[in-house]
Amino acid sequence: MLILKPNCECCDRDLSPDSAEARICSFECTFCADCVTTRLGGACPNCGGDFAVRPGRPAALLAKFPASAVRVVKPHTACAA
Structure with missing residues (x-):
């Protein structure tokens, strides 16, 4: 899952x-989607x-199997721009 x-x-x-941008x-x-295209190639x-x-x-299944609440941000060189 x-x-x-x-x-x-x-x-x-x-x-x-349910984001179409993920x-x-x-x-x-x-x-x-924006970072994938503009920053990460x-x-x-x-x-x-x-x-x-x-x-x-x-x-209907999000209540039983919720999305993570843990945020992950990594300091990639490509993301610093």
């Missing part, structure tokens, strides 16, 4: 569990992998 992190690891933008790599590193700065649109969790 996906963790559904609540923010972009680069700019700390809020990403709701992108993840195969390790579930989470970034917003489409490659994950943690693992070098590519990104996919993060799938949403049906609203």
